Amino acid sequence: MDLKQIRYFIVVCELRSVSRAAEILDVSQPSISRQIQLLEAELRQHLLRRTGRGMEPTEAGLRFLSHARALDKLANHARQDLQSFQSPTQGKVRLGLPPRIARRLTPLIVQEFRAQMPNSSIRIVEGLSADMRGWLIKSKIDLALLYDPTPAAMLSYETIYREDMVLAYAKTCRPRPPKNIKAGQLERYPLVLPSRPNSIRTLVDRICHDAEISLNIVAEVDVVQTAVETISYDQVYTIIPRSAIHDTPHRKELTFSCIKEPVIKNSLVLAMLVHGANPELTQTTAHIVRHIDMAKYMA
Template sequence: MDMRQLQYFVRVVESGSFSAAAAALHMTQPSLSRQVALLEADVRQRLLTRTGRGVMPTEAGQALLAHARQILEITNRAREELRELNASPSGRVVIGLPPRVALQLSAELVARFRERLPRAVLSISEGLSLHLREWLVAGRLDLALLFDPAPSPQLSYHTLLQEPLLLVAPPGTALPARVALSALPSYPVVLPSAPNSIRSLVEALLLPRGITLQVLAEVGAVQTVLALVERGVGSTLLPESALHLGSGVRLPHAPIGPPGVRNKLVLATPRAGPNTRLLKETRALLLELDHRAMLRGAPR
């Protein structure tokens, strides 16, 4: 069958007359009638019947109409996909990042995004992992990097990085090679305020064992936690990469355990929803980044 003839046939049925269809297709009515007649000859069926108010599809015409619409839809979809292969996708993608990840990754991420997807716009939303997870489920974000998110049937997780949690102490503190969990209460600590993924990790590890920390203060930002540790206010519990957010003062640190606990960074994406080329390209870009080096402030 000729694709143009199928298109003409569908337009005649939808318009209800040859004259209206010819006008919409910018062709003469005799030319349109001839094309439909050729289609009828090809399928050896009468497809249209004339009425006092125009034309109606016959039983054979109704059968062909359903197939013709499907064929034209598939053809248009294939044409669009092939067109996308030759053009950089456009649109807007919104990524959620925890504050300390945004601080270390944003410049490199934006630079690479602009290089790879020059016609698209990248929007970065910062927030705690708990809030980013809620925004992702609610559809406010397209993708997000999260620390230790709770399982969700609505989200898919891909682990990017795992780091051991360390006891970080003020300058001059003598620490063993590894700090036993039972010894942690002897180190007064400054911790991130709940809700916080690091705080949740610590509580999940210690509470079932009946271990209670001496919490001196709770603050929101990891940078503030490190500033307090540098001034000797107390120790803290942080992943290794967080040490690079301090002023540069060398702080004593040691892994905790056994059992140890690892802080996990994941790429979270909705299981349902659109999966455009723009989102695929952005996800691929996020997977390519050297997250370990970036979070530690190393050259890339």
């Protein structure tokens, strides 16, 4: 067996899907299936079975999964140790941030990290939450701030900030919504929203589905700031975190309505691998992030 086979097996077990694992790992489905077949042949055990809930480990697969996670953790530690050995600094931590969060928090995080870990280095990686969740699973980053991530047994989650979502639009937009709008009234307005699996779209779809609300989505724009720019020039609306309005140069031309009944709140979550490499640097960085006054920097 090799580390690639072990990693593929772990990710398939976590996601219960070969196709989703292939998407996260950026390899073809046949490649994953072939490597797992080779692993099963070497172990002389069936490790996975297909059920109505997806791919699940067999009894032998569950037994092997604990060993696989331990081996994967050990390999990550070895990789990090050799990287630290080759570097003049004592280790590097990789922190993923959504672009809007990165603009606000990077200077503070870097300053605090240098003060607490002067002989180590930090790399800030920007990306969409759905992408960074995959990077975490693939060990391309050590920890990240994610918006409303889907569960994964390989990852630990800790909510550090929640923010109201609002209906945003140009001040010249007609019809002009009231300052407080019920969620059921959102279907009256032509909306520009990101496509799935963007965290905003996933959150809004879930809330509206539960409330039996049918949205009028006239365009899908995957980058939040581009969506905000779009509503500055057209008679359309969008649903975004309240603080996102302040990130556009056209903010003076925009306004918003608070969404009620139900209130829609996003969750900014600190995510880490349960068995990640370089736990000291990762925990130090997580401590720095936890102690940021998010309300101050997101205002």
